[in-house]
Amino acid sequence: MDGPHDLGGKDGFGAIDIDAPPFREDWERRQWALSKNVPSGPNTIDFWRHGIENMDHAAYLTQPYFIKWCLNEIAHRIDQGMFTMDEILTGIPESRTDPPASPLDMEGTLARLRANNVDFRTQMATPPAFSPGDRVRTLNTPVSGHTRLPSYARGHEGTVIAHHGGHLYADAGAQGEHRGEHLYTVEFTAAELWGSDDPDSNCLDLWEPYLVRA
Amino acid sequence: MDGPHDLGGKDGFGAIDIDAPPFREDWERRQWALSKNVPSGPNTIDFWRHGIENMDHAAYLTQPYFIKWCLNEIAHRIDQGMFTMDEILTGIPESRTDPPASPLDMEGTLARLRANNVDFRTQMATPPAFSPGDRVRTLNTPVSGHTRLPSYARGHEGTVIAHHGGHLYADAGAQGEHRGEHLYTVEFTAAELWGSDDPDSNCLDLWEPYLVRA
Amino acid sequence: MSSYDGKKLGRLHRHLHSHLPSDPELRVKALESLAVEKGLVAQETIDTWIEMYSEKVGPMRGAQVVARSWTDPAFRERLLADAGQAIKEFGYEGHATEHLKAVENTSDTHNLVTCTLCSCYPFALLGMSPLWYRSQAYRARAVREPREVLKEFGVTLPATAQIRVWDSTAELRYLVVPQRPAGTEGWDEDALARLVTRNSMIGTDRDLRVT
Amino acid sequence: MSSYDGKKLGRLHRHLHSHLPSDPELRVKALESLAVEKGLVAQETIDTWIEMYSEKVGPMRGAQVVARSWTDPAFRERLLADAGQAIKEFGYEGHATEHLKAVENTSDTHNLVTCTLCSCYPFALLGMSPLWYRSQAYRARAVREPREVLKEFGVTLPATAQIRVWDSTAELRYLVVPQRPAGTEGWDEDALARLVTRNSMIGTDRDLRVT
Numbered sequence: 001m002d003g004p005h006d007l008g009g010k011d012g013f014g015a016i017d018i019d020a021p022p023f024r025e026d027w028e029r030r031q032w033a034l035s036k037n038v039p040s041g042p043n044t045i046d047f048w049r050h051g052i053e054n055m056d057h058a059a060y061l062t063q064p065y066f067i068k069w070c071l072n073e074i075a076h077r078i079d080q081g082m083f084t085m086d087e088i089l090t091g092i093p094e095s096r097t098d099p100p101a102s103p104l105d106m107e108g109t110l111a112r113l114r115a116n117n118v119d120f121r122t123q124m125a126t127p128p129a130f131s132p133g134d135r136v137r138t139l140n141t142p143v144s145g146h147t148r149l150p151s152y153a154r155g156h157e158g159t160v161i162a163h164h165g166g167h168l169y170a171d172a173g174a175q176g177e178h179r180g181e182h183l184y185t186v187e188f189t190a191a192e193l194w195g196s197d198d199p200d201s202n203c204l205d206l207w208e209p210y211l212v213r214a
Numbered sequence: 215m216d217g218p219h220d221l222g223g224k225d226g227f228g229a230i231d232i233d234a235p236p237f238r239e240d241w242e243r244r245q246w247a248l249s250k251n252v253p254s255g256p257n258t259i260d261f262w263r264h265g266i267e268n269m270d271h272a273a274y275l276t277q278p279y280f281i282k283w284c285l286n287e288i289a290h291r292i293d294q295g296m297f298t299m300d301e302i303l304t305g306i307p308e309s310r311t312d313p314p315a316s317p318l319d320m321e322g323t324l325a326r327l328r329a330n331n332v333d334f335r336t337q338m339a340t341p342p343a344f345s346p347g348d349r350v351r352t353l354n355t356p357v358s359g360h361t362r363l364p365s366y367a368r369g370h371e372g373t374v375i376a377h378h379g380g381h382l383y384a385d386a387g388a389q390g391e392h393r394g395e396h397l398y399t400v401e402f403t404a405a406e407l408w409g410s411d412d413p414d415s416n417c418l419d420l421w422e423p424y425l426v427r428a
Numbered sequence: 429m430s431s432y433d434g435k436k437l438g439r440l441h442r443h444l445h446s447h448l449p450s451d452p453e454l455r456v457k458a459l460e461s462l463a464v465e466k467g468l469v470a471q472e473t474i475d476t477w478i479e480m481y482s483e484k485v486g487p488m489r490g491a492q493v494v495a496r497s498w499t500d501p502a503f504r505e506r507l508l509a510d511a512g513q514a515i516k517e518f519g520y521e522g523h524a525t526e527h528l529k530a531v532e533n534t535s536d537t538h539n540l541v542t543c544t545l546c547s548c549y550p551f552a553l554l555g556m557s558p559l560w561y562r563s564q565a566y567r568a569r570a571v572r573e574p575r576e577v578l579k580e581f582g583v584t585l586p587a588t589a590q591i592r593v594w595d596s597t598a599e600l601r602y603l604v605v606p607q608r609p610a611g612t613e614g615w616d617e618d619a620l621a622r623l624v625t626r627n628s629m630i631g632t633d634r635d636l637r638v639t
Numbered sequence: 640m641s642s643y644d645g646k647k648l649g650r651l652h653r654h655l656h657s658h659l660p661s662d663p664e665l666r667v668k669a670l671e672s673l674a675v676e677k678g679l680v681a682q683e684t685i686d687t688w689i690e691m692y693s694e695k696v697g698p699m700r701g702a703q704v705v706a707r708s709w710t711d712p713a714f715r716e717r718l719l720a721d722a723g724q725a726i727k728e729f730g731y732e733g734h735a736t737e738h739l740k741a742v743e744n745t746s747d748t749h750n751l752v753t754c755t756l757c758s759c760y761p762f763a764l765l766g767m768s769p770l771w772y773r774s775q776a777y778r779a780r781a782v783r784e785p786r787e788v789l790k791e792f793g794v795t796l797p798a799t800a801q802i803r804v805w806d807s808t809a810e811l812r813y814l815v816v817p818q819r820p821a822g823t824e825g826w827d828e829d830a831l832a833r834l835v836t837r838n839s840m841i842g843t844d845r846d847l848r849v850t
Binding site: 021022056098 | 642649668684687690692693732737758766778800801806
């Protein structure tokens with residue numbers, strides 16, 4: 001979607017604060033840990049992302065990073081029926097079906113971290129449409145739902161530099177549909193994307209439905 | 215520029231408040247009148263617009279409409295040397311070269327309103343590259359300065375439906391350069407721009423440098 | 429002299445935004461006071477301008493123009509050929525009207541006007557623009573989902589009718605000429621003008637009601 | 640069950656944003672308390688997770704991998720062929736590393752990693768991402784003006800060197816392998832690892848200093 005998150009190439013952003021540490025506040029650490037330790041329910045990572053993309057533009061631009069995560073975690077729990085709005089606003093659980101969770105020790109959290117390693121590959125019944133070296137063009141039609149073709153790379157020609165086989169397709173995943181599409185890395189020259197004179201390039205990982213032969 | 219102002223076609227904006235009146239507060243009326251009555255100095259309308267486009271994204275999205283005008287009026291006066299930053303922050307003029315302005319009565323303001331009618335036409339030495347009926351394609355390269363080709367219409371094919379002769383070129387005007395380019399109205403189908411099934415279309419007024427033959 | 433440096437203006441905006449009082453009324457007052465002190469404008473002129481825009485300049489001007497186009501075929505031709513010129517017959521010219529275009533609705537077509545990049549509007553002809561016209565929601569949505577937008581304004585179009593959405597990207601401005609309602613045969617210009625709503629001249633209203 | 644309705648989530652976001660206390664600490668506390676009360680997580684697990692990310696998981700993991708690629712040609716080959724697999728030799732796999740790609744800098748090329756659409760990052764390998772990596776300024780600018788961005792980080796590239804900017808748009812993640820600095824012949828893996836900065840593995844640092 002053409003939401004507030006699609007920032008690549010946008011003008012008007014100033015200097016980068018290169019010295020800020022990963023965490024500044026304790027609650028940031030806690031939110032990070034919560035996001036990774038509370039069972040995420042049936043949601044896909046892409047529907048999770050889509051939740052943040054659907055924030056108001058101004059809120060997206062002004063809220064602290066981990067507050068966006070916090071609001072999104074809560075919104076997803078409510079959407080899934082794990083929490084009610086009343087429960088989160090009052091802090092009082094209406095129902096408690098489960099016993100308290102058992103604490104994990106350091107070995108347990110390290111094991112959970114390793115287990116978070118998710119494989120997104122899928123078996124494909126159809127052969128890939130493109131091979132490395134092929135010239136392709138990205139579509140130039142906006143998508144209202146979740147998609148991972150940023151607006152700066154729409155309607156542009158590039159070269160396929162890698163084929164990764166089938167990967168779960170983000171656009172479908174955000175609708176709860178678990179199916180793969182062939183995934184490629186496509187390289188675009190800076191001249192093509194930005195009209196730049198520099199010899200630079202941009203590489204994006206793009207699924208086959210985003211591409212046509214150039 | 216790909217700034218916060220380029221809103222056409224963006225997702226994530228909700229219902230339109232169709233009942234709000236043109237002015238809600240007195241200060242809105244006063245700002246409107248100020249913007250139209252204080253001599254604007256040497257600036258072009260397009261450099262004026264470019265000032266607002268250069269606001270921080272979050273401020274652009276959250277500040278009231280006429281406050282954006284107010285800040286922009288002040289910023290332009292300071293840029294032109296009519297005001298200093300100290301003067302506006304303290305409210306105390308450091309210098310006062312002119313006598314108080316004479317008040318205008320109703321006839322005077324009506325006459326000023328009529329005199330605000332600015333002709334943007336220019337004589338062109340070169341013939342137009344396109345004629346009504348021609349198929350054209352818009353450029354798909356972002357411009358860092360002021361430009362009036364919205365991102366939603368980039369890299370798309372449309373049909374020229376009118377040629378208006380030479381008009382002062384916004385992109386140059388925002389850099390203080392007063393020169394004309396041929397101006398056209400180009401119609402794009404909703405299918406082309408949005409992948410829509412509706413029989414609708416979008417018409418934009420676009421200068422020749424934005425266009426190539428399709 | 430102007431710097432013509434957009435980034436410099438952006439820095440000035442940020443500085444002003446963080447140093448001026450946050451109350452919008454005080455911000456405008458700061459500009460007005462200094463402009464008056466510096467002899468750039470008289471306070472009375474501001475008051476008169478506000479009175480003018482509240483009493484003399486507004487949608488009734490556009491309505492008069494539309495009504496005449498319904499009753500005077502020669503004027504209609506002049507309006508469609510060069511609306512910026514035609515409205516001078518009323519003395520209605522002013523900011524943002526020199527390059528006015530009149531676009532007529534028909535039973536098969538509807539016109540809708542927006543400005544996605546800022547909020548261009550034929551002020552001298554229609555008065556100050558409604559807040560919704562300047563809203564981010566309208567500017568974002570009108571070009572992409574005009575039928576949804578029109579529904580919010582209570583306008584439903586047949587699926588086969590074509591909507592033309594005019595995005596005011598240059599100095600041309602657009603006046604939608606709504607269809608003359610049935611049952612008004614023989615009405616005079618003033619009576620007809622009273623039927624023409626502001627929104628119908630922007631395109632967010634369509635079927636005028638005979639009252 | 641999940642609704643898979645993005646607009647519904649947007650409404651929930653707006654409702655939460657306007658009804659929860661505005662203090663960020665209280666917002667996170669609201670989520671944590673309810674999650675603990677509901678038996679979804681133990682508070683001690685949160686504490687342990689934080690300790691783990693502060694002591695066991697961080698850029699030193701990536702640095703170890705880079706150092707081994709400098710000293711062990713067979714490992715370097717495995718890393719370049721399938722970095723997600725290669726880091727399992729260290730037990731460094733975890734969220735966002737299964738489809739890791741290692742991209743090597745050379746004297747003529749430089750690699751820079753970003754995620755313009757959100758802030759994807761190989762967390763299990765490099766720890767929490769630096770705030771600048773998640774900033775709107777970096778996400779907006781890195782793809783369009785990488786040389787300006789690098790200058791802000793103190794990196795100036797020859798005009799003829801090519802920068803490849805990797806935008807993490809799918810589930811692939813990128814690890815930049817910086818060049819081994821001269822004057823480190825014979826150094827062991829641990830000594831070399833201490834030279835590898837976090838930023839050099841993202842691409843906002845280039846010439847490692849021998850200290």
